[in-house]
Amino acid sequence: MTDWRPSELVREILANLAARPLQSVGAALLAAAVLVGVGLSELSSATSIDATAAGLVASGSTTARIATTTGAALPAAACARLDGQHGIVAVGGIGAVTTVAAASSPSLGFPEAAAVGNLVGALSGGSSAPPGAGLVLSDELASQLGVVPGSYLDIGGRAVRVAAVAALGARDPFFGRLVLAPSAPVGTVQACYVQVATGEYASALPSLLGAFPGVSGLTISTVLPTTPGVPTPAADWAGRLSRFAWVAGGVVLGAVFLLASRARRHELAVYVVTGTRRTAVALLRPGEIDLVVSAGAVVALAWLGLFAVLGHGGWAPARAALVAVTRAALLAVATAPLGLAWMARRDLLTLLKERTS
Amino acid sequence: MTGALGRRGGRGVGADRGRPAAGPAPGAEGGARAPDAPLLVGTHLGHTYRGLASPVLADISLEVRARELVGVTGPSGSGKSTLLSALGLLLPPSAGRVVVRGEDAWASRSAARRLARECFAWILQNSACLEARTALENVAVALLCQGERRNASVVQAADALEAVGLGERLGAVAATLSGGEPQRVTVARALASGRPVVLADEPTGQIDPAGTDAVAAALRSCATAGRAVVVATHDPRVARRCDRVVELDTVALGRR
Ligand SMILES: Nc1ncnc2c1ncn2[C@@H]1O[C@H](COP(=O)(O)OP(=O)(O)OP(=O)(O)O)[C@@H](O)[C@H]1O
Ligand SMILES: Nc1ncnc2c1ncn2[C@@H]1O[C@H](COP(=O)(O)OP(=O)(O)OP(=O)(O)O)[C@@H](O)[C@H]1O
Ligand SMILES: [Mg+2]
Ligand SMILES: [Mg+2]
Numbered sequence: 001m002t003d004w005r006p007s008e009l010v011r012e013i014l015a016n017l018a019a020r021p022l023q024s025v026g027a028a029l030l031a032a033a034v035l036v037g038v039g040l041s042e043l044s045s046a047t048s049i050d051a052t053a054a055g056l057v058a059s060g061s062t063t064a065r066i067a068t069t070t071g072a073a074l075p076a077a078a079c080a081r082l083d084g085q086h087g088i089v090a091v092g093g094i095g096a097v098t099t100v101a102a103a104s105s106p107s108l109g110f111p112e113a114a115a116v117g118n119l120v121g122a123l124s125g126g127s128s129a130p131p132g133a134g135l136v137l138s139d140e141l142a143s144q145l146g147v148v149p150g151s152y153l154d155i156g157g158r159a160v161r162v163a164a165v166a167a168l169g170a171r172d173p174f175f176g177r178l179v180l181a182p183s184a185p186v187g188t189v190q191a192c193y194v195q196v197a198t199g200e201y202a203s204a205l206p207s208l209l210g211a212f213p214g215v216s217g218l219t220i221s222t223v224l225p226t227t228p229g230v231p232t233p234a235a236d237w238a239g240r241l242s243r244f245a246w247v248a249g250g251v252v253l254g255a256v257f258l259l260a261s262r263a264r265r266h267e268l269a270v271y272v273v274t275g276t277r278r279t280a281v282a283l284l285r286p287g288e289i290d291l292v293v294s295a296g297a298v299v300a301l302a303w304l305g306l307f308a309v310l311g312h313g314g315w316a317p318a319r320a321a322l323v324a325v326t327r328a329a330l331l332a333v334a335t336a337p338l339g340l341a342w343m344a345r346r347d348l349l350t351l352l353k354e355r356t357s
Numbered sequence: 358m359t360g361a362l363g364r365r366g367g368r369g370v371g372a373d374r375g376r377p378a379a380g381p382a383p384g385a386e387g388g389a390r391a392p393d394a395p396l397l398v399g400t401h402l403g404h405t406y407r408g409l410a411s412p413v414l415a416d417i418s419l420e421v422r423a424r425e426l427v428g429v430t431g432p433s434g435s436g437k438s439t440l441l442s443a444l445g446l447l448l449p450p451s452a453g454r455v456v457v458r459g460e461d462a463w464a465s466r467s468a469a470r471r472l473a474r475e476c477f478a479w480i481l482q483n484s485a486c487l488e489a490r491t492a493l494e495n496v497a498v499a500l501l502c503q504g505e506r507r508n509a510s511v512v513q514a515a516d517a518l519e520a521v522g523l524g525e526r527l528g529a530v531a532a533t534l535s536g537g538e539p540q541r542v543t544v545a546r547a548l549a550s551g552r553p554v555v556l557a558d559e560p561t562g563q564i565d566p567a568g569t570d571a572v573a574a575a576l577r578s579c580a581t582a583g584r585a586v587v588v589a590t591h592d593p594r595v596a597r598r599c600d601r602v603v604e605l606d607t608v609a610l611g612r613r
Binding site: 269 | 442447448470474475478479481483485486487488489490494498499501502503504506507530546550552
């Protein structure tokens with residue numbers, strides 16, 4: 001054999017770490033601190049976004065959307081029957097959506113759907129027109145078509161009365177382009193919308209879940225109001241700065257360890273001149289960095305896990321934090337071999353003459 | 358005389374005043390090459406450092422066989438370290454050729470690296486050590502990097518340190534050693550490595566007379582054991598023990 005035994009090379013890496021106990025422990029603590037920072041920034045933004053969402057739910061601005069994961073329709077009568085139950089302000093279902101065009105603007109197609117119960121109320125807080133009274137338009141669409149309540153629209157040869165205009169798009173831009181045709185609660189609906197009274201979401205949930213016996217794959221999600229200029233929790237989540245924290249943390253750690261590698265160039269040159277292959281030398285210093293970062297990551301993950309379990313944020317934000325920490329650690333570890341490229345810039349003779357200490 | 362000295366230009370190389378080497382070393386090297394073929398040959402070596410107007414080395418030729426102890430002397434700055442670096446493949450010379458075990462060393466970068474790794478044991482002028490590690494660990498590295506196990510390496514390393522008078526300081530961290538002790542550590546490292554050519558640059562510069570004799574004797578016994586040794590030295594105690602001495606001369610290079 002003309003090269004280090006792998007086990008001996010690993011022992012050499014450990015021996016080099018042990019030969020500088022303060023530096024090694026300090027480096028691991030630094031790695032742990034940076035990684036905890038990455039995790040905490042993720043945790044705090046996740047928690048604050050969760051708090052925003054929870055606040056919106058608690059303030060009663062919540063409309064629950066009940067549908068099925070399979071896309072199967074729900075009985076319209078069961079949806080309408082939720083009306084008046086504890087904590088429920090308004091209920092309505094939406095039927096199948098078709099695309100229609102008004103004769104006044106034939107190029108403009110817009111979706112029309114049957115609206116069961118007080119769908120307008122559930123979506124916008126207004127009240128629905130009775131079945132047969134005419135269509136309900138979103139305010140957006142009404143201004144685009146130039147109609148007001150009482151106007152008639154020519155849809156495919158039918159003259160249909162505009163019964164009401166409501167801010168349907170407040171919760172979901174999709175409804176901003178919708179024409180609703182109020183209809184009796186017969187047949188099925190694609191989804192059932194339930195507006196819940198302030199602070200009552202949790203207590204209303206059991207009746208929502210129990211309203212559709214025999215339907216499998218029932219899902220209940222909340223449709224939060226969108227206010228122009230105020231991001232929804234989902235948009236907040238997608239746009240949060242903390243999602244780059246792992247990049248910053250990884251780059252900072254990688255750079256610190258790279259700078260620290262500089263002081264070790266002389267030592268690596270001694271290994272080369274003593275007869276160690278460059279491939280083995282290339283593992284010595286990155287191996288140390290990997291071990292130090294791993295130790296730091298274990299400490300950081302354990303600390304963050306404990307922090308979350310003890311009730312600061314809960315499991316979902318904690319998971320995001322742990323993923324961020326792992327990514328940052330992997331990034332730092334991946335930059336370690338660059339330390340060697342740095343070393344290789346100078347020739348061996350110069351590095352050997354370089355005195356450390 | 359076994360060592361051939363080129364004298365192109367006549368003045369780059371001093372007188373060869375050594376005694377003949379102890380004859381050919383059968384089995385000292387493998388392969389199909391003749392048993393007394395030189396291990397290390399430098400022909401017409403010249404070197405000019407970047408930024409310097411005149412060369413530090415000019416037209417030096419040198420052959421070293423197994424069992425030979427060759428000295429290189431000359432005033433400070435005459436290019437002894439430069440010559441050793443060129444012979445030991447740490448420095449590509451700006452002129453001339455280095456042939457190691459019959460192979461043109463600079464045929465490719467990878468060939469140079471392989472030969473440097475496999476053939477040379479270095480005792481560097483500044484006693485380059487792993488500062489944070491013990492004397493014993495420093496010497497053991499020379500064996501570990503050849504695939505030896507730690508236990509065997511440590512035993513041999515301890516023997517080598519014993520041989521240079523550091524038997525009491527095995528566990529001392531290199532950074533805490535006195536001026537001369539690291540130098541003995543690197544001598545022990547070269548002894549333990551078993552590489553066929555030992556290149557020693559001022560191995561006794563900081564060592565007391567008794568220690569100098571011990572190091573010179575150790576180098577001599579390396580040669581006797583079948584290795585080739587080139588030693589750059591100012592010390593007559595070391596030069597006296599050499600089979601031949603190559604004298605470098607600054608005047609010859611027009612540097613004054
Ligand atoms: N990297 C370098 N760049 C430029 N000049 C250099 C370099 N290394 C050495 N020199 C110069 O080359 C000359 C010879 O240096 P070298 O180290 O070979 O001398 P030396 O004979 O070993 O001297 P000493 O006995 O002091 O060790 C010196 O003048 C030195 O300044
Ligand atoms: N910082 C230190 N920690 C531990 N031991 C040390 C330290 N510095 C020196 N020693 C030890 O103390 C002893 C004397 O060291 P010192 O450097 O004074 O020796 P010295 O007489 O100058 O030797 P030399 O001739 O080799 O320079 C040595 O054995 C050395 O290993
Ligand atoms: Mg020198
Ligand atoms: Mg001293």
